[in-house]
Amino acid sequence: MSDPTGRGIHHSQHSQSGRNYVMKRSRFIAASVAMIATTGLLLSGCSAGAADTGEKQLTFMFRGGEDEKAAYTTAIKAFEEANDVKVKIISTTADDYATKLKAAIAGKQIPDVFYIAQGDIQAYVNNGVVLDITEYVEGSDTLDLDNIWEYGVDSYRFDGSLVGEGAIYALPKDVGPFSFGYNKTMFEAAGIPLPDVDVPLTLEEFVNISKQLTKDLNGDGELDQWGTGLNVQWSLQSFAWSNGADFLNEDRTKVTVDTPEFAEALQWFADLSNVEGVTPSTAQAQTLDTYQRWMSGQIAFFPVGPWDVSTYAELDFDWDLIPYPAGKTGESATWVGSLGIAVGSTTEDPELSAKLVEYLSADVTAQQTLVDAGVQIPNLKDMADTWVADSTTKPANKQEFLDIVNDYGRALPANNTYNAEWYDELFTNIQPVLDGKQTAADYLKEAQPKMQAFLDDANAQAGIG
Numbered sequence: 001m002s003d004p005t006g007r008g009i010h011h012s013q014h015s016q017s018g019r020n021y022v023m024k025r026s027r028f029i030a031a032s033v034a035m036i037a038t039t040g041l042l043l044s045g046c047s048a049g050a051a052d053t054g055e056k057q058l059t060f061m062f063r064g065g066e067d068e069k070a071a072y073t074t075a076i077k078a079f080e081e082a083n084d085v086k087v088k089i090i091s092t093t094a095d096d097y098a099t100k101l102k103a104a105i106a107g108k109q110i111p112d113v114f115y116i117a118q119g120d121i122q123a124y125v126n127n128g129v130v131l132d133i134t135e136y137v138e139g140s141d142t143l144d145l146d147n148i149w150e151y152g153v154d155s156y157r158f159d160g161s162l163v164g165e166g167a168i169y170a171l172p173k174d175v176g177p178f179s180f181g182y183n184k185t186m187f188e189a190a191g192i193p194l195p196d197v198d199v200p201l202t203l204e205e206f207v208n209i210s211k212q213l214t215k216d217l218n219g220d221g222e223l224d225q226w227g228t229g230l231n232v233q234w235s236l237q238s239f240a241w242s243n244g245a246d247f248l249n250e251d252r253t254k255v256t257v258d259t260p261e262f263a264e265a266l267q268w269f270a271d272l273s274n275v276e277g278v279t280p281s282t283a284q285a286q287t288l289d290t291y292q293r294w295m296s297g298q299i300a301f302f303p304v305g306p307w308d309v310s311t312y313a314e315l316d317f318d319w320d321l322i323p324y325p326a327g328k329t330g331e332s333a334t335w336v337g338s339l340g341i342a343v344g345s346t347t348e349d350p351e352l353s354a355k356l357v358e359y360l361s362a363d364v365t366a367q368q369t370l371v372d373a374g375v376q377i378p379n380l381k382d383m384a385d386t387w388v389a390d391s392t393t394k395p396a397n398k399q400e401f402l403d404i405v406n407d408y409g410r411a412l413p414a415n416n417t418y419n420a421e422w423y424d425e426l427f428t429n430i431q432p433v434l435d436g437k438q439t440a441a442d443y444l445k446e447a448q449p450k451m452q453a454f455l456d457d458a459n460a461q462a463g464i465g
Contacts, residue, residue, distance in 0.1 A: 056083075058349070058356055061090040061104070061111040062173075062341075063097035064375065067310050071373040075366040079359050085352060105129060110344035112353045113360075116170050118155045118163075118338050118415040122462055125158050125169055131343040134168045136354035143358050147381050149175050149405050155415070156340045161464060162252070163416045170340030171361035174306070174376035177336050177404035178234065180324045181304035181395070183297060185317035186213060186225070197397045200323035200332045203239075203268060206301070210278035213300040227278035228301040229290030232269060232434060233427055235303060237412065238334045240265040243327035247413035247423070248455075253464070255422060255455055258448035265327060266433060266440035274436035282435065305337070306401060310374030313394065321400035336409035377401050418462035422454035 062072065069091050076087045090111060092100050097115070104110060110129060124130045137143055145153060152172030159166025187194055190213060195201060201209070210227020217224050240246070245262035248255060256262070273279045280290060294302040297317045304312070304321060312319065323332040341360050343353040359366055361379055371378050371387060377398075378384040388398045414420035426447055432438040 056085040056349070056352070057088060058085060058112040058347075058353060059088045059090060060356065060360075061092070061101065061114040063092045063094050063115060065093075067373045068370070068375045071369045071375065072360075075360070075363075075369045078365060079356060079363075083352065083355065087356065108346075110346050112344055112347040112349070113356050114342060114344065115173060116156075116340045116342040118340065118411060119417075119420060121156055121158050121163055121169060121340075122418045124342070125160075126462070128345050130169050131345045131347065131350055131353075132167045132169060133171075133343055133350075133354045133357065136351060137168055137171060137358060140358055143362055148172065148362055148379055149381065151175055151336055151405055151409065151411075152338055152379060155338050155411065156342070161462075170342035171357050172379055173339040173341045173361065174370075174379060175336055175338050175405050176305050176307060176376070177401045177409050178238075178334050179304050179321045179400050179404060180238075180301065180334070181319050181321055182301050183294075183299070183317050184320055186297065186300050194320075195322045197320070197322055197400065200326040203325050203327055206325035207272070207276055207278065210272075210300065211276065214278045223277075223280075223284075224298060226280055226293070226299050228272065229279045229285065229293060229299045230269070230272070230303070231290070232430060236266060236269055237410075238324045238332075239269055239327055241333035241410065242324065242329055242331060243268075244329050247426075248417075252417055253455070253459060255448055255451040257426060257451065258444045260441075261328070263439075263441040263444050266444065268327075270433050270436065270440060273434070304395070306377045307375055309394065313374065319395065321395045321397045323400065323403070332408055334404055334409055335412045336405055337412065377405075417455065418458040418464075422451045422458060425451045425454055 060072075060076070062068075064072075069089075072089065072091075076089065079085070080087055090100075101111075101114065116124060116130065121130075137145065149172065152175045153168065154164045155172065156170035157164055157166050157168055182195060184194060192209060192212060195209075207227075213225065213227045214223060215225045216222060237247075240262050243261050243265040245259055245265055246256050273281065279285075280288075280293060288296075290299060290302070293299050295315065297315075304319075324334050326332050341357045343350060343357060347353045364380065364383065367378055367380055367383060370376055371383070378387050384402055388402060390398075414423035417423070429447070430443065433440050433443045
């Protein structure tokens with residue numbers, strides 16, 4: 001997530017508008033597709049794979065921090081030795097990845113193997129950027145697809161119409177369940193019973209506890225501890241879904257945000273700040289964003305992804321995971337991100353490239369290296385069971401991550417459509433609702449037809465009528 005880009009949201013998720021990311025992704029895909037068409041890349045047959053020396057060589061492009069880079073460096077050395085190949089690693093930061101991948105595509109240097117986001121599958125398949133690897137992975141003697149999370153594999157299937165069906169164009173680098181965390185130390189200091197790890201709080205219970213934990217600790221008249229501090233871009237989905245609402249109909253042809261259930265969820269979210277007063281104000285969040293306030297022990301409830309675990313090892317307080325607070329359905333809901341690892345369509349050695357994809361996604365040793373780095377949960381189901389049982393590492397309730405992947409996690413709404421412009425439109429002018437200047441119901445009535453127009457255009461581009 002893994003983030004909406006695929007891997008899971010990075011730590012900047014809480015200090016940057018999520019809207020900015022989605023707009024950047026939409027523009028990136030549009031620009032990449034246009035550039036493919038104008039450069040004639042698909043006719044070039046160029047590859048970044050083979051070295052002039054005749055030595056077998058592959059290129060692998062990914063994004064991540066130093067922990068992930070170190071883990072991949074270690075894992076890939078074993079692959080090189082076992083397969084008599086040199087793998088050139090191209091590493092970028094999360095913020096730079098899209099720009100550099102676009103430049104590689106435009107420069108007719110598609111990497112042999114590279115990260116691909118869930119939401120990019122349709123455009124990349126339709127424009128011939130990625131290779132159909134079904135025959136390699138389904139015919140592999142060393143790969144058990146049934147031992148990889150179904151959500152991860154299905155995220156990179158595409159039948160020409162719908163994501164989730166058909167041929168396989170990537171294997172998951174990871175799955176990133178967007179879980180819900182809480183500050184155990186803060187609860188214990190306040191004498192509040194710890195939340196149940198199996199039964200979700202109701203929205204009323206969540207607000208009541210948040211009020212108890214929103215305090216002026218030093219008596220200066222200013223709040224310096226809050227119940228929560230959620231980003232609408234990354235958290236609204238959970239509360240809308242749990243309230244019985246959704247963003248799209250089942251066949252992804254109609255935007256469905258203009259319903260009482262959706263309006264109720266969005267209004268409740270806005271009221272956390274404007275009515276209940278359990279979040280930092282807009283001004284306070286600008287002074288120090290809510291992610292940093294969580295990290296410094298000022299916030300009780302906050303989202304947690306697997307990509308956070310290595311960083312959270314340095315926190316000065318104890319924390320754990322619980323189910324998301326549940327709306328009127330009585331059931332928790334949240335999303336699961338992912339990043340895929342794909343083979344570039346111009347690779348000169350598709351079989352070896354697919355073998356590298358398989359290795360990075362499903363080799364036990366490679367997976368253990370990444371899990372030990374604290375950047376993801378295991379891709380392999382049997383390994384995940386062992387990981388959950390390990391009481392020496394945090395979080396204590398690792399099972400919650402697996403429950404999300406197995407039971408109640410969903411794809412982000414825009415990850416199964418041709419582009420994200422329709423989804424981005426929801427957040428473009430949402431600030432007056434968050435500031436208490438416009439009701440959620442009025443805003444959603446205005447937003448729905450604009451979103452629908454973007455969705456109609458996206459479906460037309462995808463050939464879906």
